[in-house]
Amino acid sequence: MTGVAGVAIHSVRMQLRLVLRRLGSLAPLLINPLYVVVFFGAVAAHRPSAELLTSLGLTAFVMAAWGHAVFTASHVIDEERFSGTMEVNLTAPAGYLVSLVVRIVTVTVLAAPVIAEVAVVGLLTHGTGLVIRVPFQFFVAVLTCLAGCAAGALLLSGLLVLVRGARTLQNALTYPFYLLGGLILPHFSLPEGLRQLSDAFFLTWAVEGLRAAAAGSPGGWRDLGLAAALAVASGAAGTLMLQRVLLRLRRGEVRFHD
Amino acid sequence: MAAIEVTALRRVFTQRRRPGHVALDGIDLRVERGEVFGLLGPNGAGKTTLSRILSTLLLPTSGTVRVAGHDVVTEARAVRSCVGLVLGGERGLYGRLSPRRNWEYWAAMCRVPSRVARTRIASLLAELGLESRADEPVETFSRGMLQRVHLGRALVADPPVLILDEPTSGMDPNAAIGFRRLVEDLQAAGKTILMATHDMAEAEQLCTRVAFLDRGRILATDDPERLGRALDGVRTISATHVAPAAVRRLEALPGVGECTVDGSGKVVVGVTRREDVSPVLAVLAEENARDIRTAGPGLLEVYRTLIADREFSL
Numbered sequence: 313m314t315g316v317a318g319v320a321i322h323s324v325r326m327q328l329r330l331v332l333r334r335l336g337s338l339a340p341l342l343i344n345p346l347y348v349v350v351f352f353g354a355v356a357a358h359r360p361s362a363e364l365l366t367s368l369g370l371t372a373f374v375m376a377a378w379g380h381a382v383f384t385a386s387h388v389i390d391e392e393r394f395s396g397t398m399e400v401n402l403t404a405p406a407g408y409l410v411s412l413v414v415r416i417v418t419v420t421v422l423a424a425p426v427i428a429e430v431a432v433v434g435l436l437t438h439g440t441g442l443v444i445r446v447p448f449q450f451f452v453a454v455l456t457c458l459a460g461c462a463a464g465a466l467l468l469s470g471l472l473v474l475v476r477g478a479r480t481l482q483n484a485l486t487y488p489f490y491l492l493g494g495l496i497l498p499h500f501s502l503p504e505g506l507r508q509l510s511d512a513f514f515l516t517w518a519v520e521g522l523r524a525a526a527a528g529s530p531g532g533w534r535d536l537g538l539a540a541a542l543a544v545a546s547g548a549a550g551t552l553m554l555q556r557v558l559l560r561l562r563r564g565e566v567r568f569h570d
Numbered sequence: 571m572a573a574i575e576v577t578a579l580r581r582v583f584t585q586r587r588r589p590g591h592v593a594l595d596g597i598d599l600r601v602e603r604g605e606v607f608g609l610l611g612p613n614g615a616g617k618t619t620l621s622r623i624l625s626t627l628l629l630p631t632s633g634t635v636r637v638a639g640h641d642v643v644t645e646a647r648a649v650r651s652c653v654g655l656v657l658g659g660e661r662g663l664y665g666r667l668s669p670r671r672n673w674e675y676w677a678a679m680c681r682v683p684s685r686v687a688r689t690r691i692a693s694l695l696a697e698l699g700l701e702s703r704a705d706e707p708v709e710t711f712s713r714g715m716l717q718r719v720h721l722g723r724a725l726v727a728d729p730p731v732l733i734l735d736e737p738t739s740g741m742d743p744n745a746a747i748g749f750r751r752l753v754e755d756l757q758a759a760g761k762t763i764l765m766a767t768h769d770m771a772e773a774e775q776l777c778t779r780v781a782f783l784d785r786g787r788i789l790a791t792d793d794p795e796r797l798g799r800a801l802d803g804v805r806t807i808s809a810t811h812v813a814p815a816a817v818r819r820l821e822a823l824p825g826v827g828e829c830t831v832d833g834s835g836k837v838v839v840g841v842t843r844r845e846d847v848s849p850v851l852a853v854l855a856e857e858n859a860r861d862i863r864t865a866g867p868g869l870l871e872v873y874r875t876l877i878a879d880r881e882f883s884l
Contacts, residue, residue: 405647405681
């Protein structure tokens with residue numbers, strides 16, 4: 313198979329092989345059950361309902377997916393630069409940008425099994441897994457959430473090349489964003505100004521959509537639509553930024569090696 | 571049509587609040603199809619910058635560069651289809667992947683159909699002697715083997731032009747000899763090869779022509795032998811079966827700087843001027859010496875003459 317599809321398929325395979333040969337890069341996903349245990353433990357004394365546990369479990373899942381995107385997926389380009397493969401791959405006739413985007417998405421999607429981790433921890437600690445009222449909508453919500461996280465990783469990966477000290481910013485992209493995305497507090501309770509910022513963040517709507525799908529409450533599709541639109545917008549911005557990074561490398565404005 | 575045509579190429583690296591660094595300053599170059607062309611010069615001369623522009627990794631500041639008839643700025647994609655870049659050392663490969671997986675990925679990036687890629691990879695593994703390690707991570711390979719993986723990667727797409735950037739740097743002598751043999755095979759197969767190297771012996775052995783670069787300018791371009799002949803430097807004349815009396819006659823000749831004899835009667839005479847060669851040859855012929863050979867200055871002498879020794883300064 314040749315063409316864009318061929319590049320995409322080979323990129324997925326190659327990225328999976330790279331990950332499998334260094335499982336340590338998935339370590340943050342193994343830490344996730346600990347978050348879940350802490351969350352579930354904190355409410356244990358109050359005899360939590362299955363719905364509350366589900367909501368907490370989904371929060372842990374989104375935290376893991378976003379953290380994985382910020383700390384692992386965004387490093388695909390950084391590693392390319394460090395190993396010198398970026399230099400070589402840029403001499404390929406076509407497809408490097410496609411390959412980079414596909415590889416970043418591949419790494420982000422590897423956070424999906426965290427959903428199962430959450431369910432298992434729920435079963436073990438409270439005797440109940442995740443309660444999902446509308447499974448199809450929930451499946452779409454999970455995909456939207458992962459797509460948004462991948463878009464965030466794309467944006468960040470460009471920044472890591474262009475902006476010196478961007479790595480220092482990485483830590484700031486987790487907990488403040490959990491707050492901004494309505495993971496810790498409902499986003500409508502955020503102060504004026506911050507709430508408007510939260511409205512423009514895909515995670516806010518993805519989390520609402522996930523919770524609505526799980527609870528079967530109305531408005532879930534609208535939230536997912538908003539999350540998808542914002543994810544597409546940040547994905548487009550991330551791809552444009554990557555394109556710009558590659559052009560700046562060719563112009564010699566950014567160094568190939570760090 | 572030449573394989574590579576460079577006209578008035580200039581590349582300036584601008585830095586904030588500092589005057590730009592001129593890496594290439596008015597380069598004119600023409601490499602014919604099937605040539606092995608050497609780029610020689612000290613560190614920072616502009617060899618790597620030129621290699622990167624030819625492989626579309628860098629844009630020129632001004633001037634025109636054409637590879638296989640395509641412009642590197644306006645037809646970058648077409649140029650990339652014609653060029654294989656071979657880096658030296660451990661960089662440029664996915665260390666955790668095997669040669670086969672590295673090459674498969676590259677073949678996909680070059681839009682080589684999977685079936686063609688599989689066949690080509692199998693034959694390259696055999697040709698490059700990597701069959702037994704085809705599925706081991708390349709991070710476990712020696713320098714010589716890594717270089718073969720680099721070369722194989724570039725050859726998977728079967729480009730007509732290869733750009734080798736210091737391909738034997740850090741290799742042990744046997745690996746370097748093996749690599750040179752591969753380059754000779756590629757030349758015989760009709761590939762055009764542009765090779766940036768610090769190794770003068772390698773350039774002498776492989777290159778049909780070389781260019782000396784220093785501070786972004788080409789100082790000389792010609793075939794290695796002609797460059798050596800043009801240089802009025804030390805020439806050596808050697809011969810065997812030379813009697814002691816003949817050695818004394820040689821030492822007495824004007825212009826003979828050095829005359830060494832080993833136990834087997836082999837003599838090596840050094841002269842500095844061209845006109846001093848004939849009297850030495852005449853004496854050797856009169857004394858019935860055998861296996862008489864002359865050698866002009868090599869590329870190393872040309873290098874040392876053209877490029878001032880800046881020791882450790884840049």
